[in-house]
Amino acid sequence: MKRHYWTSPIAIYLFLGGLGGGIMFLAWIMSAFVFAGQADVLGPALAGPMFIALLCLALGCFFLVFELGQPPVFWRVFTTATAIIKWGATMLSIAMFFNLFYVLAYVPWFPVFENFFMPFRAFNLGVAGIMGLGIMIYTGVMLSTLKAHSFWATPALPILFTTSATSTGCAAISLSLGVWPGSVHMTMASYLGAVAIHEVLHVVDIVLVFVEIGILLIMVLSFLGSGTRTAKRAAKRWVSGAYAGWFWIGMIGFGLVIPLCMYLSGVSAMSNGVAPVLVLCGGLLLRYLCVWTDDRQPLPGEERYYNKLPKSDAQFLHAWEDGDLY
Amino acid sequence: MTRNVMVIDLRRCVGCQSCTVACRTWNDLPMDIIYNPVLTEGVQGDWPNVHRNWLPTLCMHCENPECVPCCPTGASQQDEDGTVWVDHTKCMGCKVCVNACPYGMRDVSHMVPRFDQYVRKCTFCRDRRQNEPGKDPYCVQTCHQKARIFGDIEDPNSEVSKLINSVETFRLFEELGTNPQIYYIPFLGGHR
Numbered sequence: 098m099k100r101h102y103w104t105s106p107i108a109i110y111l112f113l114g115g116l117g118g119g120i121m122f123l124a125w126i127m128s129a130f131v132f133a134g135q136a137d138v139l140g141p142a143l144a145g146p147m148f149i150a151l152l153c154l155a156l157g158c159f160f161l162v163f164e165l166g167q168p169p170v171f172w173r174v175f176t177t178a179t180a181i182i183k184w185g186a187t188m189l190s191i192a193m194f195f196n197l198f199y200v201l202a203y204v205p206w207f208p209v210f211e212n213f214f215m216p217f218r219a220f221n222l223g224v225a226g227i228m229g230l231g232i233m234i235y236t237g238v239m240l241s242t243l244k245a246h247s248f249w250a251t252p253a254l255p256i257l258f259t260t261s262a263t264s265t266g267c268a269a270i271s272l273s274l275g276v277w278p279g280s281v282h283m284t285m286a287s288y289l290g291a292v293a294i295h296e297v298l299h300v301v302d303i304v305l306v307f308v309e310i311g312i313l314l315i316m317v318l319s320f321l322g323s324g325t326r327t328a329k330r331a332a333k334r335w336v337s338g339a340y341a342g343w344f345w346i347g348m349i350g351f352g353l354v355i356p357l358c359m360y361l362s363g364v365s366a367m368s369n370g371v372a373p374v375l376v377l378c379g380g381l382l383l384r385y386l387c388v389w390t391d392d393r394q395p396l397p398g399e400e401r402y403y404n405k406l407p408k409s410d411a412q413f414l415h416a417w418e419d420g421d422l423y
Numbered sequence: 424m425t426r427n428v429m430v431i432d433l434r435r436c437v438g439c440q441s442c443t444v445a446c447r448t449w450n451d452l453p454m455d456i457i458y459n460p461v462l463t464e465g466v467q468g469d470w471p472n473v474h475r476n477w478l479p480t481l482c483m484h485c486e487n488p489e490c491v492p493c494c495p496t497g498a499s500q501q502d503e504d505g506t507v508w509v510d511h512t513k514c515m516g517c518k519v520c521v522n523a524c525p526y527g528m529r530d531v532s533h534m535v536p537r538f539d540q541y542v543r544k545c546t547f548c549r550d551r552r553q554n555e556p557g558k559d560p561y562c563v564q565t566c567h568q569k570a571r572i573f574g575d576i577e578d579p580n581s582e583v584s585k586l587i588n589s590v591e592t593f594r595l596f597e598e599l600g601t602n603p604q605i606y607y608i609p610f611l612g613g614h615r
């Protein structure tokens with residue numbers, strides 16, 4: 098293993114992409130199925146979360162482009178159909194456009210947009226929601242198709258990422274529901290709708306956090322028990338090695354079990370305010386740990402070879418530039 | 424049709440790293456990029472029965488490369504003769520291919536300006552072979568032990584064909600299904 102080729106920007110991109118996708122997907126499900134026929138009432142309440150989702154996707158794309166070796170030519174990502182990241186980028190772009198169209202229908206200061214986009218908002222939300230689901234799955238599939246990396250190449254990873262993205266989406270919606278400067282649209286019915294959505298998401302997130310704990314433990318422990326040598330080594334790092342503190346205390350403890358207890362304790366300031374924030378932090382930590390676990394099966398002698406090479410800050414490599422050769 | 428492959432005779436390699444240096448010179452590589460490291464697991468066995476083996480490597484120019492279909496820009500390509508290469512005028516440096524290669528044979532230099540980083544890899548000296556047909560990759564020409572042998576596996580009279588058809592060879596991580604096109608003749612004593 099020479100070094101990590103993907104670092105923080107990719108972890109943040111995967112987190113924000115999943116989070117944005119999760120918010121859009123849940124907003125669509127709530128509006129189109131759970132509270133079908135209430136779109137007029139719920140629309141203004143969901144505008145805030147949808148705007149947050151738009152910001153997440155835009156920021157995620159910024160981090161992705163920033164990580165590129167040649168950011169000015171990022172548009173080439175759309176050119177090859179066999180590449181999974183082409184499809185990811187396409188879904189992100191479509192989602193952002195339709196999300197923007199949805200949000201514009203609720204911008205209070207520009208009645209032109211409002212009048213134009215309002216009739217299409219169910220359609221816009223539908224497209225954004227379906228793309229959101231695609232993006233959540235894609236963030237996991239992008240890693241799991243790279244079969245050189247034992248810890249990524251498992252179908253459990255897209256399932257884990259999708260569950261985590263939906264759960265973080267629940268948390269973000271809970272925090273931002275009804276928060277929207279265009280309160281001109283917010284009627285008493287909208288506020289009641291927001292409370293109803295909150296109740297539903299509260300229960301949904303309890304289920305999702307349970308499921309996520311299960312998938313995470315099954316994935317990591319099965320790697321530890323029966324994975325390839327490389328996967329075992331990586332899983333050991335999570336369970337009892339360098340990442341153990343982050344995994345057990347950070348991700349399982351503060352990211353999942355503690356918020357779960359808060360959720361289960363009923364509706365309170367803790368379960369409304371603190372638990373969703375912890376779920377969001379846990380989701381980010383999950384992406385970080387996964388991106389950093391990019392272990393590849395080494396060729397015989399490969400690790401020895403690269404460990405012996407000088408690091409890029411070795412003094413002799415820069416002696417020429419520093420002018421202190423003699 | 425031509426299908427270029429390399430046979431590496433591990434019985435002959437003495438670990439001098441001449442091929443590594445030759446490659447760096449021909450391709451004018453930045454300091455942090457190595458296309459063809461010569462690996463070793465160090466001295467093995469107990470005195471006095473000790474031995475040390477060397478494993479020269481390079482891009483496997485896989486028949487089913489992991490690195491080509493995943494490239495979103497079309498920069499990663501495969502020629503008809505099997506050569507896998509990167510058109511750096513198209514590469515945007517997303518490093519998907521670097522993460523896709525199971526052999527770790529692609530890299531991005533950090534010693535070039537931050538926003539001018541593209542993926543580099545061995546091309547079997549594609550430029551050299553195009554400009555001077557019949558020439559071997561520079562590492563092959565440089566190996567004084569004749570441990571690296573290059574040629575067309577489809578030509579029954581080529582040295583690589585004869586070797587592959589007459590002595591035992593193995594390939595790295597064959598189980599992955601990439602069908603690597605670097606054939607190794609095992610070390611003396613049959614060590615793989």
Ligand code: SF4
Pocket residue numbers: 481482483484485488489490491507523524525526527528529544601
């Ligand atoms: S060894 Fe790696 S870089 Fe070379 S063709 Fe195979 S997958 Fe691609």
Ligand code: SF4
Pocket residue numbers: 493494495496497498499509513514515516517518519520521541542
């Ligand atoms: S780094 Fe370049 S060659 Fe590799 S997948 Fe991305 S665009 Fe293609």
